[in-house]
Structure formats: C-alpha cells, structure tokens
Amino acid sequence: MRSTHRPLYWAGAVLIVIALEYVVMFLWLANLYDGDALQRLPWIWRSTLSNGSALAGGAVAAMIAALVVRRHDMAAYQIDTTAFSARDNRTPLWLAVHVLTICIFFVILLRILAGDTLARSAGPLLLIVWLLSGLFSAGSLIRAIIGPHFFPTLRIYAPLFATAALIGALGGLGAALLLPHWPLLAIPTLHMSAALLDACCGTVVTFPEQALIQFGTFAVFVDRSCSGIEGMALVTAVLGCYLFAFRSELRFPHALLLLPAGAAISFLMNSLRIAALLYIGDRVSPELAKGSFHSMAGWIFFSGVSILVMLASQRITLLKREYAQKAGSGEAAHSLRGDITAAHLLPFLAWLAMGLVTAAFSMGAADPFYPLRVGACLALLWHFRRYISDIVRPHLTDANARIGLAGSTLIGLAVALVWLMLVPHTTPEERAMPETLRQMASPALIFWIAARLIGTTLVVPVIEELAFRGYLQRVLVSGTFWKIPQNKVTPIAALGSAIAFGLMHEAWLAGIIAGLAFTAATMLRGRLADAILAHAVANAVLSACVLFLGRWDLW
Known part of the structure; x- marks a missing residue:
C-alpha cells in the first residue's frame, strides 16, 4: 500500500516546487522587465526574448498533444507499478537537478534584463548556456515525475516529440509574427460592422483613421482584441487539431478547406459581434455592453464557430471518407464509446455554454x-x-x-x-x-x-x-x-x-x-x-x- 500512494506525495512535492518557482522568480522578473532595456539588447537576445514565449508555448503545447495522442502507450506509468516504487530513489536527485538548472536559467535571465553589458560581452555562448539550462530543467522535472522509464521512453518517442515540438514552435512563431499585423483587419472589420448596422438600424459613423466606429451615442475603438485576428487564429488552431484527430474519417485534401472557411466565418462573426456591441451600447445599456457582453461575447462566438464548423463537416459528403468495412461489433463499440463520452462530458459542456451565454447578459x-x-x-x-x-x-x-x-x-x-x-x-x-x-x-x-x-x-x-x-x-x-x-x-x-x-x-x-x-x-x-x-x-x-x-x- 505504501508504494501505491507514494506517487501522490511526489506529485504534491513537484507541484509545490513548481508553484514556488513561478511565484518567486516570475514576480521578480515582472519587477525587472523593461521594454526599453530589451530593445537595447543585441539582436540575437532581443529576438529570442521577444518570441521565446510563443516558440516555447507552441512547442510545449504540441508535445503535450503528441503525448495525449499516444497516451495508450503510456500504461507503464500507472501509479500501482514501479514507476514510483521505493526502488526509484533518484527522484529527489532529479528534483535537485531541476532546481539547480532552473536557478541558472533565471539568474542568467535576470542579469540580462538588469543590464545589457553581460549580453554584449558573452553573446551567443551565454545564450546557448541559457537555453540548455532551460532544457535540462524541463527534462529533469519530467524525469522526476515519470520515474526510471523516462530515458527508455525518450529514446522511443524522441522523433515524435521532436517533430511535434518543431511544428508547434513554427506555429508559435507564426502567431507571434502575425499578431503585430492586426491593423490590417481593423479597417475591414470596421466597415463590415458598419454595413451590418446600416442595413437594419440606421446610420453609423466611422472614423477609419482612428479605427473608430460610432452608433448613436456609443462608440467602439477597433483595437487588436476587436480586429478578429486572435479569434481567427484560435479557430484555425482548433480546426487543425480537429482535422488531425478525425483524419481517418475526413477526406483529404478536401477537408483542408475547413481552415480558410473557419477563419472567414470567424471574421464575419467578429464583425457581427461588434455590431451587436454597438447596438446594445446605444439601445439597451452601455454598462452591459462595456461589461459582461464585451468580455464574454468573443468566447461565445469563438466556441460557436468552432463547434458549428466541426458539426457541419460531419454532414458534408464531400469532406467525409467512406469506410469500406463496418463490422457490427466495431459500430457497437463506437456507439458505446460515444454514449459514455457524452454522458461524462455533455452536462459539463452544457453548463459552461449556458454560463457563457447568461454571463454575457448579466x-x-x-x-x-x-x-x-x-x-x-x-x-x-x-x-x-x-x-x-x-x-x-x-x-x-x-x-x-x-x-x-x-x-x-x-x-x-x-x-x-x-x-x-x-x-x-x-x-x-x-x-x-x-x-x-x-x-x-x-x-x-x-x-x-x-x-x-x-x-x-x-x-x-x-x-x-x-x-x-x-x-x-x-x-x-x-x-x-x-x-x-x-x-x-x-x-x-x-x-x-x-x-x-x-x-x-x-x-x-x-x-x-x-x-x-x-x-x-x-x-x-x-x-x-x-x-x-x-x-x-x-x-x-x-x-x-x-x-x-x-x-x-x-x-
């Protein structure tokens, strides 16, 4: 019994270590961060620090996705096996390695952010040490969590994780490069919203130079959050995951049409959201428009577009791959899985969906x-x-x-x-x-x-x-x-x-x-x-x- 519950103790220890690291070090970084100082750093450091979060976030997200896809191969890590047994006495050592390497990672980063002298003198060599310390920190933490099976598993799945990390990093880099161009969508969004209101409610005044749109006494500035670029990126990412998850049921390359279609629908729905925001602000309640509707409507429209496009793809024959064999037992198993999954998830998803809708009007x-x-x-x-x-x-x-x-x-x-x-x-x-x-x-x-x-x-x-x-x-x-x-x-x-x-x-x-x-x-x-x-x-x-x-x- 002792070895059965030990993983929960180590899980708690790892969680406490992570929480302390983030609370102490990231709060410290927040006080030292200076955008002007960042611009004075050498190009290699400036580019890495500016785009690092997007690259790392995309890579980590992609590797987690790959892990989930291959989760059925990870059965060896069940908590009643030897992954965390008493014989694995190196977990504290790997936790210590993690703490040491992450301290090196943050000390270098703090010195870089505190002044550019060290960055200019060390240059690429220090950058390599910094990146390696971050890599070893993450690896030692994963080794502490998983146990002695980490290295054999790493050898087996290294190509999968490397490919996923590369794809995720490129996706994160693409998002980071795309986000500064949100003004390109601001003017089209402004004109589309104005056209929707003009068609049903009357005159709308637009100020394209300021990306401002006014309906009656209520005005909206179409900034990055209102331009629709984030929603289009999110919808595209969700549909990309959907295409991968259902690749055996969808017909390629025809199914790839879902990506531009989803982005276009997201753009149109964002224009409709801004039109509704203006209407509510002028005709119903400015407080409601500026408060809950403004904060929740974006998530409602994003969720609705993603779900509707996925459901529509299941109905469009052009996008579906017909199966040559449909064994009765296979269909029964699929039906059983669908019913059990729905029983576990649909009540919670309905709770969330209704909460988003009601919160928008509260x-x-x-x-x-x-x-x-x-x-x-x-x-x-x-x-x-x-x-x-x-x-x-x-x-x-x-x-x-x-x-x-x-x-x-x-x-x-x-x-x-x-x-x-x-x-x-x-x-x-x-x-x-x-x-x-x-x-x-x-x-x-x-x-x-x-x-x-x-x-x-x-x-x-x-x-x-x-x-x-x-x-x-x-x-x-x-x-x-x-x-x-x-x-x-x-x-x-x-x-x-x-x-x-x-x-x-x-x-x-x-x-x-x-x-x-x-x-x-x-x-x-x-x-x-x-x-x-x-x-x-x-x-x-x-x-x-x-x-x-x-x-x-x-x-």
Missing part, C-alpha cells in the same frame, strides 16, 4: 439566469441516467463504505479550509450581496438561492467530477477510458486533470490542490462517488460561509 456579479443552468443540467443527467447511475451511487453496502464516506467527508472539509485560506482577499464591497440579488423580490431571491444551493452542492460536483476525474483523468491513460478503474491513474493524468480543473476557477492554485484531493478521494475505494461526495462537502461548507457569514464573493 450586469452584475450574480447570474440571474442560474436556475436555468441548473434545470438544463439536471435534465441532461436524467437523460444519461442509464450510464451514470452506478457511477454516482454511493454504494453504501460496500465493505469499505465507511472508509469511503468518512475519508471523502474529511477530504471535502480540508479542501474547503484550503480554499478559504488561498482565495484572493476581497473588500467588504466585494463580499456583500450583489446588487442584482438585492433588487430581486423576496420570492424570486429565495428561489434563486435554493437553485444556487442545488447547483453548487448537487449538480456541480456531479458534472465536474464526471468531466475531470471520470473522463479527463482516465482518458489521459487510455482512449478506452471506461475500461480504466477509477484508482488506476498515472501521475501525468492526475496532475493534468487537477491543473485543468484548477484553471477553471479564479483561485487556480486552490483549484489545483482541490483537484488532487478529489483524485485522492477516488483512491479510497476506486469509486468516483467518493470524489463527488468530497466535492459536495467542500461546496456545502463554502455555501454555508456565503449564507451565514456573508461571504457572497465565494459564489
């Missing part, structure tokens, strides 16, 4: 349409009850039922305590009941609070655990995730699902810790129901703080 911190989200997700859970009823049932007759219930409850209480400690400090005004709720009549407020309690303590724990621990954590182990026992996960899968879960929350560090804790809950009996219970207990404690202590910022 003028305060509280979402007045929250009960609609709860009702829709309850309906979906009922629809998929055939697939999830056994998963979410607590199984009180099990031999270890008491251990599961008691352990999950304690984990939930601990998560709530950690959350309260790590949540960002707020002002008394932010903790007070939102104005939207104060303006509600008493029956409506009672109904909203009841719906919020049901959603927070019952619906959200179920849909989030189905998505993150039930699906994502296991699909990172094998594509046939439903065959993977809930307590047979890899360190990469546990960390990956926890990080994804944490990034869904404003208090991301607390969210990551909570994700790891809920993974630990599934280890008690190998049942997702224990993670759901721990999640529900944590949310119930936070809800009690809202209702009895007036901490409305927690909702």
